[in-house]
Every structure is written in structure tokens, then in C-alpha cells.
Amino acid sequence: MNKNINSITNLKERSQILNLQDKKKLEEAVIDVNGLTKRYKDFVALDNLNLQVNKGEIFGFLGHNGAGKTTTVNILTTLLSPTEGSARICGFDIGGNSIDVRKRxxxxxxxxxxxxxxxxxxxxxxxxxxxxxxxxxxxxxxxxxxxxxxxxxxxxxxxxxxxxxxxxxxxxxxxxxPEILFLDEPTSGLDPSGVKKLREVILNLNREKHITIFMNTHLLSEVARTCSTIGILSHGSLIYKDSLENTLNKFKDETTLEDIFLNIGNRSKK
Amino acid sequence: MNEIANAVNRNIKNNSPNPVLTIAKKEYTDAVKNKLFITLLIFLLVLTLVSIVVSSFGFQGKIADYQNSLKILKDLGKITDVKTPPQFYPLQMLKGVVNYLEIIGAILGIVLGYLSIAKEKGKRTLQLILSRPVKRSDIISGKILGNTLLIFSVLGITMLFIYLIITGIGGALLTSTEIIKLLLTIIFSYIYIMFFFCLSSILTLKISSLTQALVICFTIWLVFVLIIPQIGDTMDPDNQIPGGFFQSMNISKPQEKEIMAKFHTYETTRNAVEESSITKHYERMSFALLGIKDNYNGKNLGYIFKDRWRDSVWLLSFLIITIIIEYSVLSNKNKNFKEF
Missing domain, CATH: 1.10.238 (Recoverin; domain 1)
Incomplete structure (x- = not known):
């Protein structure tokens, strides 16, 4: 495992190591979502969502109002059943092991x-x-x-x-x-000092108690200050996911996260 | 994953607090701190007092009438025509209480059922409860248990109040049979109130708008509690004159039966109207137990249940059906809890 993957020329060996690395990555993924879809009659709230959130991350789930963020959280917290697809929380299936999921x-x-x-x-x-x-x-x-x-x-x-x-x-x-903390628009309606206090609490919980945090928000300023990884949801589909650091590097020309968000949104429309 | 499981097991032992009891306790504590609930309880107690006082004045009036008649007959020298004096049956004094329980008890059930869901919906606490390691059925069981204790507390306080008035102020002692009949009336009152609790909580769960749910609850209350029994009473020829139509016309029971047999379809329709209302079943059962209807006065429980078993079965059926529906509604995981 300590070998540099690029130095391995044997395809079989290379494939095995890559598989092991994938497995390890999956073990680290405390939230593992596969093809999650939620329909309300003709309305598609979530459309084939695939998402992994690793242990220890503060994941900022961004999207405009009605993008499907709350539906995703409701499904992942076992409040709602998906129409299609599956999700595992800390290795437990949200459908078959809902009580085990809720304990975590x-x-x-x-x-x-x-x-x-x-x-x-x-x-x-x-x-x-x-x-x-x-x-x-x-x-x-x-x-x-x-x-x-x-x-x-x-x-x-x-x-x-x-x-x-x-x-x-x-x-x-x-x-x-808990292993994972789901927060749905946690700063909604708070005054600036309340927002600041809550931000400190979230960061401390992650650093000191090593809680993975999944945060639904549409406040990009909060994401920039708090999250390590961001995902952008639009019309029920995940259109972007990467670390905050990579995102800021990728979109160097954009001055704010708002601009990046709009840029990604526009690209997905095209 | 073992690391996670061990961490959880460190904190959550197998013998964790029972969620049903936890929810029941919260329901009880929350309701007794609710001003609307306290207001309804006080209102019910005041009406109970008023009803017993009115009944006792009515009985005093009967005694006074009897004494006057006796005096007149004595003056006329017709002492042999004297009828037996009116008998005092303390449980008969509770007719007004039953009538108030029919109306206020149903409102109490509706308010408790509505609040038990509306407060969770409006405050999004149902989402929090459902995100805990609790089965959906535990939530309903907890709510039903908590409100059962609450309703029994209300009825217990009311009946204790009645007992104190009758024995303490009225000086009448209740026999053990009368106490059992009173306790059975409490149980049937509970079934009646609980039906409205379940009905109202189902509607509040099913209907997105809380205002709309409350309006529908009270419309059903109006139909079940006031309109249907009123239609039934209006259709009953014997109810048209105080003391009874047939009695005032000096028509004997066999003659009455013979007359009514000619109105079989009408009577069947009238009975069906009355039987569709849980209120009428509750009234019939309570009136029989408390001896408010003269033909049940002083009769043993065997006689009463033999004659009125259908009412007890109807009451229980109404309650069981609503409880089953309530469990199925909250167990429906396709319900969008975003609404809560």
C-alpha cells in the first residue's frame, strides 16, 4: 500500500490496489448516497443523487430554495422514504436499519x-x-x-x-x-452575534468532538467560513462537489463564493 | 464501523428509558401547563357544580310539590289517595353532568388531540422525535397513554368533586354498587373523549393546514354531538312532551309498543340516525348506568349490560377504529414531514 501507484505497471496489481483504495475511501465515507430519487406525483424533488461525505468533514450543501436540500436531509435522517435509490449512514442502510442510523x-x-x-x-x-x-x-x-x-x-x-x-x-x-450532525439552515433568522456564536460551536464540535457535519444552507458566506467540502444541488441533482480549497483554486477569477456559485449554476444550465 | 458501534454502545445501554413512557410523561406535563386545558378543566368543574345544584333544586321542588299535594289531600280528607314520596337517587343528579360531558368532554378530546399534533407540527418537534431511535408506533402509543392519563385525571377530579358534593354537602351516602356504576361511567366517558382525541389527531396529522384541521374537527363535533342526537330526539314522538307523550296520554307500555309497531320503518330510520352518533351511545350507556332512565334505576349491572351491550360495543368500536387509523397514518413514511 505504500508503493506509489504510478510506479506499478502490472495492470492487475494496479487494479487491486485501486480497489483497496476505493474500499478504504468508502469506509471513510460516513454518508454514502447512491441514486437517491424522490418524487411527489409528477414533481421530482431529488433526481438520482449520488454523494459521499467522509468522516470528519464539514459538508456544506448548497442550493437555491426548493433545490431539494431539505428533502435530502429528511431522507438521510430517515424521516422520509426515497422513491428510488439507497443511502448508508455510518454503514447502516437508511431503509432497513433506520433505528441504527438514528442512534448515530x-x-x-x-x-x-x-x-x-x-x-x-x-x-x-x-x-x-x-x-x-x-x-x-x-x-x-x-x-x-x-x-x-x-x-x-x-x-x-x-x-x-x-x-x-x-x-x-x-x-x-x-x-x-452522534457521529454525524445534520443541520438544516442553522443560521436562518439569527442576528450577526448569534450566527458568529453558532459558527464557533459548529467548528468546535468538528475539531474537538470529531463530529462530521452535514449543513444545508444557502448562505455562501457561512460555507466559506465553516465548511471543508461543498456540494451544490440544483433541481434535485448534484451539479458540483469538491473541497472548498479546490473550489477556490479552480475559480480563481471569481472574487466571491457567490460568483462561483452563480458560475457553476450557469454552467449546469448550459 | 466497529469503532462507531462501540462508541454508541458506551452511551446507549440496552436498558434505556422506555420511549413510550417518556413521550407519555411529556404529553402529560406539557398539557397540564397549557392554559387552554386548565381553562377547560375549570369550566367543566364549574358546570358540574351548577348541574348538581340545579338537580338538587329540582328534587327539592319535587319534594315541595309532594308536601303541598299531601297537605291538599289531607285537607280534603282523601288521605288514602296519597302516592309514595319522590325517592332520592343521588346518581340521577348527574344527568346534567353527562350532558355537559357529551359537549365539553368532546371538545376536551378535540382540543387535546389537536394540540398533541399541532404543537409538534408547528414547532417541528415531530421531526426531532422521529430522528431519535424511536419507532413511529411508540410516538402514537406515548401520546395515547399520556392523554389517557390526562383524561382519567380530568374525569377523576370531576367525579371526586361530584362525590364530595353529594356526600359532603348533600349528606347522601353512595353504596358500593353506586360507586362501581360511577367508576364504569368514568370508563365510558374516557372511551367517548378518547374517540374525539384520536379523531382530531388523525385529522391534524392528515391535513396540512392546522386551521383547516381545526375547522373540520369542530364541524364533525357539531354533527356527531349536536345535530345527529338532536335529529334523533326530534324524531322520537315520546320526547315531544315533558314526562313522555305516551305517559301523558295515559297509554300503557303494551299499547305503546302496539302503536309503534305500525311505524316500524320510521322507528328503524330514527334508530339508525341515533346509532350513527357516538354521543347517543355514550348517553344511553351512561343514563342506564346512573339510573337516569327510570327503567334502569336500581337495576343490577348484569341487567344493564344485557340490555345496553350494543352501546358499549359501538363505543369501543368507534374508539378502536380511530386508534387503528391513527397508527396507520403516522406509520406512513411517505408522508412529507417537511410540512411539520
């Missing part, structure tokens, strides 16, 4: 408001128990400490600002130490 993921939908009559602690305790956490109290305080959000646990959720609710949302999503 955390999810924060867009604009989640929680149970407003209950306190933050009661809300977190409810989701902790549903996640099968044995000692919710210890875990809740541990996570709140990590998110620097202690002191608000006995406040009713109805009294929380949007940014505070998002932090509780992150807390509920990471309490059970």
Missing part, C-alpha cells in the same frame, strides 16, 4: 421551537431519554457547560430568543454523541 445522527431542523410550556431542561431531558441516555441530568449539564449555556436551563423555552433556541437545538442534537 444528531439533527437540528430549520426553525425548531421546542415545547414552549416546558423549560429548557425538561425539553433536553425529553430528547435525552428518547436518545436512550442513561443519566440525562449529568449529560445535559455536561453539554450545556460545553456550549457555555448554563444558567438558562430552568427558563421556559417560550421565553428564549431564536439564538438561544438554536443553542438548545444543538444541545439536543449532540447529547448522545
Amino acid at each position: 445522527i444528531g439533527y437540528l431542523p430549520e426553525n425548531v421551537k421546542f415545547y414552549e410550556n416546558l423549560t429548557a431542561y425538561e425539553n433536553l431531558s425529553f430528547f435525552a431519554k428518547l436518545s436512550g441516555i442513561q443519566n440525562p441530568k449529568v449529560k445535559i449539564f455536561e453539554v450545556l457547560d460545553y456550549l457555555e449555556f448554563r444558567g438558562f436551563e430552568n427558563k421556559k423555552m417560550g421565553e428564549f430568543s431564536k439564538g438561544m433556541k438554536q443553542r438548545i437545538g444543538i444541545a439536543q442534537a449532540i447529547m448522545h454523541e
Whole structure:
């Protein structure tokens, strides 16, 4: 395996090594999507989506409104069944092993408001128990400490600002130490300081807890600051996927990520 | 992948908290903190008190009428014509309570069913629950269990309130049979309210617009609870005069049966109209158990169930069908949870 692939002239040996490398790559892919399609009667929300996200990545899933980003997340989090195709999360099939998939993921939908009559602690305790956490109290305080959000646990959720609710949302999503965190438009509706705090939390979760993050967003500025890899979805199809670094190198002439996004979008239309 | 599995197993042991009980507890806690629920409970208790007070005044009126008649008869020297004094049956005082439960109980069921889904839909918490390692059937089981406890709490508080009024203020003691009949009435009231809970939660799940779902729920309530029983009552010739048409005309039971036999098709239609409403079945069952209908007063449970078994079967069937539909609706994974 340490041999340089280019130095191998025997085609069979070369093919075997390439296969092994492919397998290794697949083992690293914690999200592996193959030919995923979702139709609602005549409307195709997702069209033969193929996508791999490797362990430890912060994957920014970009697309205009209605491109199929939320449908993808809903399918990958086992909320929705695909019409065709399959997907594996941490090696588990989303159809046949949905419970195993759910044990390994955390999810924060867009604009989640929680149970407003209950306190933050009661809300977190409810989701902790549903996640099968044995000692919710210890875990809740541990996570709140990590998110620097202690002191608000006995406040009713109805009294929380949007940014505070998002932090509780992150807390509920990471309490059970998931391998992958799915975030659907996490910065939607937040003020600049809320966006900054949330960005720090996402980066820390990835660096310190090694959580793979799959983030749906249409905010390119957020992608530029947070993500390691980007994918662009248009009309249910993946039209582009590469690392942020490569993307910026490929499109040197474009001054901003917005320009790159428009450039890729225009190319796909052609 | 073993590394991932081990990491998860470190945190999630096999004997993890039961999701059904967790959801049930949350449903209960959330509802008792809901102002609308508390308002409905207080409203029901106030109506219960009013209904018993009105019934007791009615009974006092009957006693006063009896005393007056007795005095007149004595003055006329016709002491032999004296009828037996009106008997006090404490459970008969609950007629108004049953009538209120028919209306407010159904509303309570609709409100609880609507809230139990609408709050999840509007706040997107159903997506969060469904993204946890929980079976879809556990969600419905948890909701049904939580609201069962809630409805029993409401009925328990109401019945305790009734018991305290009847025994504490009224000074009447309930026999063990009467207590059992009261408890059975609680069970049938639960079935009745739970039917509306399930119906309303199914509609709230199925219909995308919450407002539309609520409007349809109340339209069904209007039809089942008010219109159909009213049509049935209006079609009943015996209901047209207070005390009963046949009794006021001094027509005996055999003669009444003979007359009604000539209106067989009409009676079948009237019965079918009444039987299509769960409210009528609940009313018939409760009135029989509480002895509100004179022909069941003082009768044992065997007699009552032999005569009214169809109503209990209908009530249970209504509930079981809605529960089955509710499970199938939430288990439908093709439902687009983007709507939630």
C-alpha cells in the first residue's frame, strides 16, 4: 500500500490496489448516497443523487430554495422514504436499519421551537431519554457547560430568543454523541452575534468532538467560513462537489463564493 | 464501523428509558401547563357544580310539590289517595353532568388531540422525535397513554368533586354498587373523549393546514354531538312532551309498543340516525348506568349490560377504529414531514 501507484505497471496489481483504495475511501465515507430519487406525483424533488461525505468533514450543501436540500436531509435522517435509490449512514442502510442510523445522527431542523410550556431542561431531558441516555441530568449539564449555556436551563423555552433556541437545538442534537450532525439552515433568522456564536460551536464540535457535519444552507458566506467540502444541488441533482480549497483554486477569477456559485449554476444550465 | 458501534454502545445501554413512557410523561406535563386545558378543566368543574345544584333544586321542588299535594289531600280528607314520596337517587343528579360531558368532554378530546399534533407540527418537534431511535408506533402509543392519563385525571377530579358534593354537602351516602356504576361511567366517558382525541389527531396529522384541521374537527363535533342526537330526539314522538307523550296520554307500555309497531320503518330510520352518533351511545350507556332512565334505576349491572351491550360495543368500536387509523397514518413514511 505504500508503493506509489504510478510506479506499478502490472495492470492487475494496479487494479487491486485501486480497489483497496476505493474500499478504504468508502469506509471513510460516513454518508454514502447512491441514486437517491424522490418524487411527489409528477414533481421530482431529488433526481438520482449520488454523494459521499467522509468522516470528519464539514459538508456544506448548497442550493437555491426548493433545490431539494431539505428533502435530502429528511431522507438521510430517515424521516422520509426515497422513491428510488439507497443511502448508508455510518454503514447502516437508511431503509432497513433506520433505528441504527438514528442512534448515530444528531439533527437540528430549520426553525425548531421546542415545547414552549416546558423549560429548557425538561425539553433536553425529553430528547435525552428518547436518545436512550442513561443519566440525562449529568449529560445535559455536561453539554450545556460545553456550549457555555448554563444558567438558562430552568427558563421556559417560550421565553428564549431564536439564538438561544438554536443553542438548545444543538444541545439536543449532540447529547448522545452522534457521529454525524445534520443541520438544516442553522443560521436562518439569527442576528450577526448569534450566527458568529453558532459558527464557533459548529467548528468546535468538528475539531474537538470529531463530529462530521452535514449543513444545508444557502448562505455562501457561512460555507466559506465553516465548511471543508461543498456540494451544490440544483433541481434535485448534484451539479458540483469538491473541497472548498479546490473550489477556490479552480475559480480563481471569481472574487466571491457567490460568483462561483452563480458560475457553476450557469454552467449546469448550459 | 466497529469503532462507531462501540462508541454508541458506551452511551446507549440496552436498558434505556422506555420511549413510550417518556413521550407519555411529556404529553402529560406539557398539557397540564397549557392554559387552554386548565381553562377547560375549570369550566367543566364549574358546570358540574351548577348541574348538581340545579338537580338538587329540582328534587327539592319535587319534594315541595309532594308536601303541598299531601297537605291538599289531607285537607280534603282523601288521605288514602296519597302516592309514595319522590325517592332520592343521588346518581340521577348527574344527568346534567353527562350532558355537559357529551359537549365539553368532546371538545376536551378535540382540543387535546389537536394540540398533541399541532404543537409538534408547528414547532417541528415531530421531526426531532422521529430522528431519535424511536419507532413511529411508540410516538402514537406515548401520546395515547399520556392523554389517557390526562383524561382519567380530568374525569377523576370531576367525579371526586361530584362525590364530595353529594356526600359532603348533600349528606347522601353512595353504596358500593353506586360507586362501581360511577367508576364504569368514568370508563365510558374516557372511551367517548378518547374517540374525539384520536379523531382530531388523525385529522391534524392528515391535513396540512392546522386551521383547516381545526375547522373540520369542530364541524364533525357539531354533527356527531349536536345535530345527529338532536335529529334523533326530534324524531322520537315520546320526547315531544315533558314526562313522555305516551305517559301523558295515559297509554300503557303494551299499547305503546302496539302503536309503534305500525311505524316500524320510521322507528328503524330514527334508530339508525341515533346509532350513527357516538354521543347517543355514550348517553344511553351512561343514563342506564346512573339510573337516569327510570327503567334502569336500581337495576343490577348484569341487567344493564344485557340490555345496553350494543352501546358499549359501538363505543369501543368507534374508539378502536380511530386508534387503528391513527397508527396507520403516522406509520406512513411517505408522508412529507417537511410540512411539520
